[in-house]
Amino acid sequence: MxxxxxxxxxxxxxxxxxxxxxxxxxxxxxxxxxxxxxxxxxxxxxxxxxxxxxxxxxxxxxxxxxxxxxxxxxxxxxxxxxxxxxxxxxxxxxxxxxxxxxxxxxxxxxLLLTTTSASLSPFVLLVLDPLIVKPWNWLTLWLGNDDPTPFLTANGRTLWDYAGQNPAFNSLFNEGMESDARMVASVVIEECRGTFEGLSSLVDVGGGTGTMAKAIAEAFPEMKCTVLDLPHVVDKLPGRKNLFEAIPPANAICLRWILHDWGDKDCVKILKHCKEVIPNRQERGKVIIIDMVVGHQKVEEANENGDKSTQIQLFSDMLMMVLLSLKERTEKEWANLFSIIGFSDYKINPTIGLRSLIEVYP
Structure with a gap:
């Protein structure tokens, strides 16, 4: 045949x-x-x-x-x-x-038990919510129209507009991000302690409700941790003291699963601001990026489960296209961004599973 x-x-x-x-x-x-x-x-x-x-x-x-x-x-x-x-x-x-x-x-x-500190149940419910699933049925139509995303084609609004105007979805989104942050924070603190040792201050940009920053502050009590996010994300948080119009100065800036939400031009602007507010490398200034590097994964996973890990990274890349018309980046694409801004060097630590921790030095 x-x-x-x-x-x-x-x-x-x-x-x-x-x-x-x-x-x-x-x-x-x-x-x-x-x-x-x-x-x-x-x-x-x-x-x-x-x-x-x-x-x-x-x-x-x-x-x-x-x-x-x-x-x-x-x-x-x-x-x-x-x-x-x-x-x-x-x-x-x-x-x-x-x-x-x-x-x-x-x-x-x-990992899906509601009683575990790093439960991924909220993340599962977010990704499989009808609002997120619906755009996949519009993918073919979207490829032939002028809409920026299938999410807009299917739902009539952008993802961020929907989150800003729909409290129920905003809560679902925040809970999903919090659950992921708890899991990532526990792994990062255990596997990448050297990244944070010696830092006196850190700003978690786009840190949501502060899950990641709280975990880092508890593990490194000598470090001052600050969270920067949008008003609709933080407006109901108890005990909030300050809202910032721009990234405040700090030893290090943390960007956890943030830059894949932005195109290259916006990423250049964000990273330029980060570079401006951190000290030089001799004074331990750095930008800490936690994001996917397509093709990079933990050594054991590359040996035992490499095809599945790469597939999930490609799934995530398609998800970013459908929701936000954005992408996950390869090492070459990350390196190009760092070069444009004038960072001196970077180091990729692929010890947190599907994502990597990238230290970028001024």
């Missing part, structure tokens, strides 16, 4: 593998939808609170919002999520229909 192109399917096995590949990517959204459902139903917390493996019947009985006529659906939901690595079915190896499934958590599902 042959195709019209250069690549040919020569055997039935190749045909079936290609068919499975197409179906796997076509139905990939099902896994995301089922994970969101499990988070919303509180299934992970129920299993965790049980303190021991939970039988399917016990799990079903613990879901008060479940319509009894749909109880049989939970087994199928759990079967898929167990296959995806979010649960372990201790009875699955027995493969007998009469054996009642019995579930425990995995390291991935522990």
């Amino acid at each position: 042959a195709t019209n192109g250069k690549e040919r399917i020569s055997t039935t096995d190749e045909l079936l593998r290609a068919h499975a590949h197409v179906w796997n990517h076509t139905f990939a959204f099902v896994s995301s939808a089922c994970l969101k459902c499990a988070v919303q139903l509180g299934i992970l917390d129920i299993i965790h609170r049980h303190g021991q493996p939970v039988k399917l019947s016990q799990l079903v009985a613990s879901l008060p919002a479940l319509n009894p006529s749909k109880s049989h659906c939970i087994r199928r939901l759990m079967r898929l999520l167990a296959h995806d690595g979010f649960f372990v079915d201790l009875k699955a190896a027995d493969a007998g229909e009469e054996e009642e499934a019995e579930y425990t958590l995995t390291p991935a599902s522990h």
Whole structure:
């Protein structure tokens, strides 16, 4: 069996593998939808609170919002999520229909518990919110029109306008960013302590509700940490004392997952301002960027899971295009930005998983 192109399917096995590949990517959204459902139903917390493996019947009985006529659906939901690595079915190896499934958590599902300090549940709910998912259905139409983003095409407003005008979505967005910040902060403080040692002050630009800055301040109590963000982000924070029109001077400026929200021209302006308010390198002045460097990942991940890590970085790049008409950057693209501004050097530390910590020196 042959195709019209250069690549040919020569055997039935190749045909079936290609068919499975197409179906796997076509139905990939099902896994995301089922994970969101499990988070919303509180299934992970129920299993965790049980303190021991939970039988399917016990799990079903613990879901008060479940319509009894749909109880049989939970087994199928759990079967898929167990296959995806979010649960372990201790009875699955027995493969007998009469054996009642019995579930425990995995390291991935522990990250989604609401009781864990670095829970990613809010991030999952943000990325899978209908407002964020809807623009993907408009991608083809957007490629043929003049709108800056598929988000605008689908929702009639930009993402930032929507967040500024819709309190519920703004809260969802902030909670999602906070959950990511908690996870990143815990890894950064453990793996990159040398980056922060000896600094007397740090400004977290675009620091949201201060999650990252609080974690750094607790780990380095001698450091003065300040958060700079938009009024609608910080206006309900308790104990806020100052709002700044510009970046205040500091030993170091932290930009966590900020610059991918801006095009190259705006990034140059932001980084120029940062360079102006930090001391020279001899006085430990630096800009600390926590962002993706496409193609860079932790050594163990590059060896064991490199294809998946790169795929997620490419997913994130497409997400930035759809939401904000922006991008994730390669090392060459980061280096070009630093060169334009006149930074003397930079160092990439790919020890925080899918993202890297970049130290940029004046």
